[in-house]
Amino acid sequence: MSSGKGGGGGGKGGGGKKKEVKKETKLGMAYKKDDNFGEWYSEVVVNSEMIEYYDISGCYILRPWAMEIWELLKEFFDAEIKKLKLKPYYFPLFVTENVLQKEKDHIEGFAPEVAWVTKSGKSDLEAPIAIRPTSETVMYPYFSKWIRSHRDLPLRCNQWCNVVRWEFSNPTPFIRSREFLWQEGHTAFATKEEADEEVLQILELYRRIYEEFLAVPVSKGRKSEMEKFAGGLYTTSVEAFIPNTGRGVQGATSHCLGQNFAKMFDITFENDKGSRSMVWQNSWAYTTRSIGVMVMTHGDDKGLVLPPRVAPLQVIVIPVPYKDVDTTAIVNECKKTVETLEKAGIRADLDTRENYSPGWKYSHWEMKGVPLRIEIGPKDMANNQKNLFETAKQKRDACLKVVNTWDEFIAALNDKKLILAPWCDEEEVEKDVKARTKGDLGAAKTLCTPFEQPDLPEGTTCFASGKPAKKWSFWGRSY
C-alpha cells in the first residue's frame, strides 16, 4: 500500500491550516480524564457522536459510532455461538406478574427495577404486565413444553434484544441505563458436566470480546454467593477495572442455573432409562456496557481512542489543498487510496466536506478516535491494537494491590486500588465488609474470585475476619 499520498500528514495531534474557514463548531474537550472523570466520560461519549442524551433519564440514543461497534461485536459473537449450535429466537418483551414471580430468589433480585405496563390507549389492563428485565421467566415455561425426552437436549437459545431495568442510581451512558441492548443465551442440558463446560466456553468468548476486540484486560473468575445471579447456582464473570475511579466493572456474566428453575418451571425429560430427570440450565449475557468500558479504558484528553478491530472507520483520508495544485487531482488521488485500503479489507473513508479546514477535520476524527495517518497499514493497526491492550493492562496491573490485613485493605480502598485479598469465603463476612465500608462512594464488595489463584500458604488468615482464608478474591467498589 502506498503511503503519504494525497497530502497525507496529520495524524494524532496533527495541525493543518485554518484559513478562509468561517463557521466551524467548536471542537475539543473541556474536561480532563484525570481531573474530572465523570464529566470527561459524558463529554467524550457525546462529542464523539456515540451517544445522545434522551429526554427520559437513564435512556440514551445510540448513534452510528456506537451501533457500528455493537454490530462488529455481534458479528463475531453470533458466528461463534452458532458454531456451538445456538439457535436464534425472539421471545416477547412482556411477562405476566404470575410467571415473573415463579422463582422466588430471582424475583426478589429484580422486583425493585421492573417497569410495569398498566394501560393501553385510555383503558386499564386487566392485570399489570411486566417488561422483561431478563428472560428466564419468559422462556422457561416453554422449555418445559418443548423438552420431553433426552433427544430434545441440549436446547440452546439465544436472542438479541432490549431489556429494561428501571434503576434509580446514577444512570451512566452504556454502563448503567434503564434500557439496554444485549444478547441472552439460555441453554438446557441433560447433565451438570455439559452445563459446566458451556459456562466456561461462553466466558472465554466474553474474554475474547474484551481483550481481543476492545483491547480491555479482564479477569475471569467466580462470583461470591452474595453477588451471584438471583436464583442461579453459580456465576462466573469477566471483570474489568477502571484505574481512574478505582472501580471494578462487571464485563459479562455466564451463569450456571443448576436445577432451580427446572424445579420451579417443571422442566424435565425422559432419560435413556425411561425415568424422568430435571434439566441443568445456563444463562449468559453481555451488553452495550462493553462499549462504555472500552471508552473509559482507552479514551484520552483529546477524545475517544478506538481499538482498530472495532473502529467503524479504521482510516480516514483527508485531502489537504496546496497552493498551485489542482484540488480535483488531490481528491482523486485520495479516492484511489481509499479504494486500495477498502480492497485490502480496511474500513476507510474520505472526508471531502467543504467549508471545514483540514485542521478542523483532523481534530474531529481525533475526537472520534480514528487513526488518522493514511500511511497506516494493516500491520501498524495490529500493533496499535496490541499496544492499546498492553497499555491498558499495565495501567490496570499498576492498580493491583495485594493486602493481608484490614488496615491495608482500607488504605488500598482509599487509594482506589484493585484489591486482591485472602478471604474466608463466608457470606456474613462479606456483609460485614459492606457495612463497614459504606459511604458516599458506595461500599466495597467482592468482584470475583479469579480462576488464576496465587499460592495460599498454610495458615493465611482472612483480611477481614481473621479466620483461616480459603481463597484469594478481588475486592473493591464497582459500577
Place this chain on the structure above:
Amino acid sequence: MSSGKGGGGGGKGGGGKKKEVKKETKLGMAYKKDDNFGEWYSEVVVNSEMIEYYDISGCYILRPWAMEIWELLKEFFDAEIKKLKLKPYYFPLFVTENVLQKEKDHIEGFAPEVAWVTKSGKSDLEAPIAIRPTSETVMYPYFSKWIRSHRDLPLRCNQWCNVVRWEFSNPTPFIRSREFLWQEGHTAFATKEEADEEVLQILELYRRIYEEFLAVPVSKGRKSEMEKFAGGLYTTSVEAFIPNTGRGVQGATSHCLGQNFAKMFDITFENDKGSRSMVWQNSWAYTTRSIGVMVMTHGDDKGLVLPPRVAPLQVIVIPVPYKDVDTTAIVNECKKTVETLEKAGIRADLDTRENYSPGWKYSHWEMKGVPLRIEIGPKDMANNQKNLFETAKQKRDACLKVVNTWDEFIAALNDKKLILAPWCDEEEVEKDVKARTKGDLGAAKTLCTPFEQPDLPEGTTCFASGKPAKKWSFWGRSY
C-alpha cells in the same frame, strides 16, 4: 453434485418404513387450507415450529424456523440500505406523553393502541411513559438538534427493533401481533425531489423482498388519503393478496412525510443561500408480517412450503437403513453429501436422529417445508423458487376482478376477489363504501392505487359514486 446417494428417495409425499419405532409424536395437519383457513394457518405456523403461542394474547414466540428467515431477509435488506448510506441507530423504547402528542394527526392514528408504563417496582412514575408504536416522535426532536446546515443533509437513520401496538382485533401470528419486529428507516433531505426518489428506491427493495425472496407477488401503489400514514404527506405500499380469504394484506410501506413533522419538531437547516428551510422527510418499514404472508401464500395441506431462497435449510438428507448394509457406511455417505452441498453454498443438514423412522422424518421435514430430495441441486432450487412465485402469481391473478358498477363490486366482494375499480378519488366516497359494506367480515376499503394503471377511457365513471373516475384502485377487505 451427485444424486440419489445414501438411500435418497423420499421427497414431497415420500413414504418410508415405520417398523420398530415405538414412540413417535403424531405428525400431519388436522385442518385443510381450503376448508378452514384460519385454523389451518394457526396449525401450520405452530407445527412447523415457527411460532409458539404465548400466555399474553397477541404476543408470540418466534422460534428458529421463523428467526432464521428473518435473519436472511435482514441480511439482504441491511446490505442494500447501507449502499444507500443508511446508518444504524438505536433509539429508546420509551417516549414521553408530551413528545408523542406533538404531531396531531399522528397521535390520533396511534393513540388507541399505545401501551403505557405507569409503575416501576412498587412506585408510580411521575408521569406515564409510552412504549413506541413507531419512532417518528422518538427521533425527530433529535433530528432538530443534529441538523443545522445543508451539510448535515441528507440524514439517514435505520433501526432494527421491536414496537408495540396494543390492538384488540383478531391477533394473528406474524400478521397482527401486539409486539412485532421491524426495521424503520427515517431520513431527512433538503429537497422534495430527493425524498420522492428515495420513497421509490425503498419500495423497490420491499418488492424484491416479497417477490424475489418470499416468492409472493405484490402490487406497488399509492395509498388513499384515508389509508395513508397518520401525519404523513403520502404513502406508497406493496400489497399482497390471499386468495383463500379474499383479503388484501399490506406488505410494507414507504412514506413521504413531507414537511409536517419538520414543522412540528422544528427541523430546519441553513440552505446554501444562508436562509433557513424546513427538511423533507421519509419513513419506511417492513415487519415480521412478511413471514406470515409467505406462509399464507405457499403453505399447503401438508404444512409449510418454503421458497428456497429463504429456507433456513434448503436440503435435508435422511439416511435410510437397508437390510444387510452397514448403517455407518450409509451415514458416512450422507455426511459427505451434506459437506458437498455446504461447500456449494447450500444450506444442508443431515437428520441422523435415532428412534425416528425415515418415514416420520420425511413427514417432519415436509411439515417444515424443506425440499427433501437430496438430488436437488442449485438449478432445481432456482426453478423451484420461480415455480412458487409463478404459481402464487397465477392464483392471485385468478382472483383479480375488474368491476365497473356497484352491483359488480358487491358480487366480487362476496366472491372474495381482488377488486380493481374506477374511482373518483374522493374521501367521502371511500367512507361511504366502508359504511355500506360493514359486516362480520369487516368493511371494504382501498388497498392501493397501483402504479401500473390500465387505460381509463374518457367518460368512465366511479363504481360507487357515478362521478367521473380519476383512477383505477384496488379495493377489498384486508388484514
